[in-house]
Amino acid sequence: VFNGSGVCGPAGNDFAAPGTDALFPPGSVYTWSSGTSHSTPAVAGAAALAAEYLGRVHGRVNPSPALTKAFLLHGTRHLTGDLANESLPGRNQGFGLLGLDSIFDAATPRLLHDQATVFGTPGQTFEMVGEVADPGRPLRIVLAWTDAPGSTFAPAPVNDLDLVVEVDGVVYRGNNFTGGTSRSGGVRDPRNNVE
Secondary structure (H helix, E strand, O other): OOOOOOOOOOOOOOEEOOOOOOOOOOOOEEOOOOOHHHHHHHHHHHHHHHHHHHHHHHOOOOOOHHHHHHHHHOOOEOOOHHHOOOOOOEOOOEOOEOOHHHHOOOOOOOOOOOOOOOOOOOOOOOOOOOOOOOOOOOOOOOOEOOOOOOOOOOOOOOOOOOOEEEEOOEEEEEEEEEOOEEEEEOOOOOOOOEO
């Protein structure tokens, strides 16, 4: 008897299929399942599609892992329901639900900068200036970098970059959210290699 115990669902987590669907005839059973064993291949597939898209549409053949990660993260959306009050990045949802529709929206203008700037000393900065084309649409800015291997006995990050965005004199710092929306002010994030 099928009980769902082999696919991350708890034993006894079987349900009778409704209706007379040809795929699930009456009397058949199915189960729900979740976990990283399901999300990892989904994100890996999305990363492969994103790398292909970056090469074909944006001329970024062989994008760095950091650019691919930033490209995926700029298309996520904040989860609702029980997680609606959790701010990003959240313990239960990370940076949100991956949305391929946002990632592959060719009508969305993008500025991409892929590892063309190398910092050699602490305190260096890099600045990009742009214009918000449509204030009625969300502005998404992601900074991601591949860090050098860190210590196993001390804080792991080797480099601590900080995203600072200024719009009309208002300053926003990376990973400073209320729910799924950036809030002004805040403190810098010393832990993550993505902001």
